[in-house]
Amino acid sequence: MVENGGNKNHQQAFEVSIDTHQQGGSKCFDDDGRLKRTGTVWTGSAHIITAVIGSGVLSLAWAIAQLGWVAGPSVMILFSFVTYYTSTLLSVCYRSGDQDTGKRNYTYTDAVRSYLGGFKVKICGWVQYVNLFGVAIGYTIAASISMMAIKRSNCFHSSGGKNPCHMNSNIYMITFGITEIIFSQIKDFHELWWLSALAAVMSFTYSTIGLGLGVGKVIENKRVRGSLTGISVASVTQTQKVWRSFQALGNIAFAYSYSMILIEIQDTIKSPPSESKTMKKATLVSVVVTTLFYMLCGCFGYAAFGDSSPGNLLTGFGFYNPFWLLDIANAAIVIHLVGAYQVYCQPLFSFVEKTAAERFPNSDFINKEILVPIPGFKPFELNFFRLIWRTLFVILTTVISMLLPFFNDIVGLIGAIGFWPLTVYFPVEMYIVQKKIPKWSTKWICLHMLSIACLVITIAAAAGSIAGVVSDLGVYKPFHTSY
Template sequence: MFEKVAANNNNNNINHQTFDVSVDVNQQEASKFFDDDGRPKRTGTVWTASAHIITAVIGSGVLSLAWAIAQLGWIAGPAVMILFSMVTYYTSTLLSACYRTGDPISGKRNYTYMEAIRSNLGGLKVKLCGLVQYLNLFGVAIGYTIASSISMMAIKRSNCFYKSGGKNPCKMNGNIYMISFGIVEIIFSQIPDFDQLWWLSIVASVMSFTYSLIGLALGIGKVVENKGVKGSLTGITVGTVSETKKVWRSFQALGDIAFAYSYSIILIEIQDTVKSPPSEAKTMKKATLVSVTVTTLFYMLCGCFGYAAFGDESPGNLLTGFGFYNPYWLLDIANAAIVIHLVGAYQVFTQPLFAFVEKNAAKRFPNSDFINKDIEVPIPGLKNPYKLNLFRSIWRTMFVITTTVISMLLPFFNGIVGLLGALGFWPLTVYFPVEMYISQHRIQKWSTKWMCLQMLSIACLIISIAAAAGSVAGVVNDLKSYKPFKTDY
């Protein structure tokens, strides 16, 4: 009997060993296709992350930089731009370290900016972050709709000027162009997830380099044509504008430059597309360095050469300045590239907002087929059918329609850009990353490091308040001569 029990125990041991081996094999197979959180394997790299960041950063903001430098002058303009780039890079490295809570390799993932706040700070700050972040994303969608219509009008106007020999003022209404952009965005908004946008980001990045290079080339050409560099050390002179307007414009310029560097609101979402090892924080640190360096170089070149070309008369949108109507075909290429880029940038910024609303709707109504059920729609030429979700389609369509209508009501490019930059820069790019870093590393209150971080945060808060005030003043001034849906440009 003892021998029988021993034999049975041996058989059981063999069976357990076989079972354990099979589990290991299954786990190894699963790890090839899924990450540690059970989601499909992430495939993002330094270069795809950089493409996402460049798509988000080198947007319509680059076009207002010549105007911004014109308000600040040759000394303060470039200095402020370099300062913003350094602050953005530093705080972005702090923020990227918050993607995982605890261990940077195996800690719990935070899929969104709000989740990172919840894990590190909690309480009221989570709601405050969500409010600021998603309002800013909503505003960016409006800003990009306005910018795209300006570029489309510039194409039409340059061709009109060319045909009439400059005799026709070529005034037009931007509403039809905003509606056209909105229709395109309704279509692209049906792309379900952020990680499926990598190809659109790469196309958009190429377009951003295209129009930035053209703007740079035209600026250099204009400087050569003028046989000299325009502008002054202190910016636009009092007399050309009043003292009060000079101050407000200088403040608005800070907002324009801040907007040109705003991508922290989607940094965590971009980081969630990156594969590991190495740790996602290391990859994002490299991607941030590459992106901020490249964009700052482009910004300095485009902004400075634009100012050198036009001086005090630098236009709010570099490529729509009167001096650039020749060669008109090059202007058309540049503005077409802007429109294509903004199609992609709109999606990069709005996808986190889409995901937030859809996730919360699914959580609140888990049994609703309208919200949760996917309908498979076969598409000729594609291997996999498109998964149509009724709630997603309707809500995203309504979102695009809303941003388009608001853009038609407030088509003030510079004022809106400055206001968005001011409202988003301090809380999202500086305050929350600094506070999370202090909490994560348990930095003692009133220590030297704590004081330095708080001084950085307070300085950026003051800059943001000044920029917001200047931008509001600019929008109020524009509203004096504006009629909703009727004003032609």
Template structure:
């Protein structure tokens, strides 16, 4: 017997099993796939490594916009909403019966099973736009970190006398060139080693940022910052900054898109996968919030209202310069891997669609086997080569036109928060549990969704306003930092 297992990008892995193994259910789950082995601890580890990333770097700036009272409160509110809506989403992994119902393997499949029609297309559009935005944001962030390494060494050599101005374009082009090479790795499942390296790097630079913040507070012998946050700006700037901060915090908590894929790694009942995933979500949100509060609050305590947009590249820290270099090198390595993790599903979607649309095209479907000494033959697909290269070039060009880390992060967080974290989970849960319209629970869920929609609109407006303000003083391809 042959058992086919779908990867996250719709590629198939094939398993050959004996008749004895087929009879013995200990080898297989109820859907015929090889038995899942995940636990609440492995699931929470997946979530934590996926969530703790570049979003942590802007949290000190976000708290500076909101102040000592509103900043932590907003962070706790986002943590609660993310946890609550994730619990609702966990219930939708299986259709109907939480133990024996049909499984859904991806976020899109859950939306298709419960909502169907136009909402599936809308969900796909938002997800893929989000993935494109992440690619742009990561290109900008990596260039800023590469510049930070060069500048910290320049400051060290000149004793702080040289302003060390430079242009970010060459660093974005370098990042894009690396991504063109990595993008030719055909399948998502061949990137497992890159994901592990990226996860280690994200913890490395986040921990260094936290350590430097604590060190700065000890050095200053006081907690900087004010109750209301930044107050030496115009009312309009204060408003836009506060709204953009909401988007930055939302971005730091976004993991709904991958929750179902993670839940699909959990071993079968008892207990039910939803029960295990709820526990994993609680663990991961508590750990992540604790870590975010430390990074954001100590960053703000260290620099107060002058907290930089990116904690490790805003040059609040100058020494030890070698530790800053390690942290920024870790950011670059993490973002190289993270870029691929986020782009591979989009690559796969376009390639699968094109293959179905043009089944007789050699350009789209033919693989040319190229021998590589010491390795298996590399299957070169011309369409994959051209399409992925063009995609990386386009995202790099857009990054060069909009090199604003905070604005991009805020916009991404704002756009993705309500639909992916709140709206779809709430609507699917209502259908899954057959909650009567206008019942108390239905009204409460709709009020939550409506409130989060207002926050998303406000954060989007704030981020767009921030982009417009930055573009007024920015000259594409010419501005020197």
């Protein structure tokens, strides 16, 4: 192993800053002295699609079942418009001041610090990182459910449907956790492009299979199931109907959740043209593609199963055959979630490591990079602090997933927690400051009305998801319950 000598973060940062203008004209460096960014509309779209078309798509049929044919698709389209609009507001905040030459904000929190400052930075940091932590838990649960679905479908097929095929999810969560420990050693976003591309392909694979199976089921049934108002009060109590409808809002919000990593993705994009122009195009492509998939998967899933739509379309065993196609779909989900887990966790990894480096600038344990030669590839950069802390993070998310393996409830709660503050409130507030929008002007009032409306939706979704978690905890035994 060869040591990467003289790695002192503060000295390097200082040297880079005083040489910025010289390096700005270099073919190898950007205007901030960092290595030239190479991202495009398509790599940005791949990162977003990897983050967005995830496990959330699998719960959309259930969400529409709670809301019905009128409210379900309408809410989905509404969320897509809100997400796209606020994402364009946020993309403008990547640079402070001029969109071509202003100071870069490398992370979502950096942007909030530049525009809003004060206590709001701490609030943003806590909400963002708690949300990312929750997403890691949700993805671990989803991956284990898909792995169990593969095992169960083969068990069901081999026994001719006679074996109930009960199994425990813990071993599958541990397997996923071990995989994430390995991939978590990928240093940062810039080295994740290939994993994002693979994950994006996988997301289209299982979404298309889910869509195809839904279409096939509708054709088999020779009718479209479901109702205008969703699951009837005859099937559930009036209180359950309300809580489930609220939870469905959280599930749909989760399906569109990616704003908390938008700035980090934008920081991979090359210029000219300005990063905000490229990011707006990438956002438009991504939101249009994901909304089309969501509408098709969610609506055909509901049309196939009606009020009995499963919480997870490909693992709820509404479909039994062809079992090999279900296996392919669930394998694609697992591969996708391996990549999506990393895309979401990179901002949290980066924050902890950057904070540690700033507090202990002379610590070799935290700052020293050791180059490990790999024949045929570029040397692997090993950092002991990164190795240990990221491993502990994955272990913690895995253990919590084993304690609370409630897919729909967790998905709804995560979506609710992150939607209003990260997708709406902070982008709106930063945009107002960036564009110097006058207080009480028409645009100022409209932006705040949008924010207040989304706050109401977030509170309702969080309440419904918490009610679901409380209900599930009443019958669940940690580490023992089998499925």
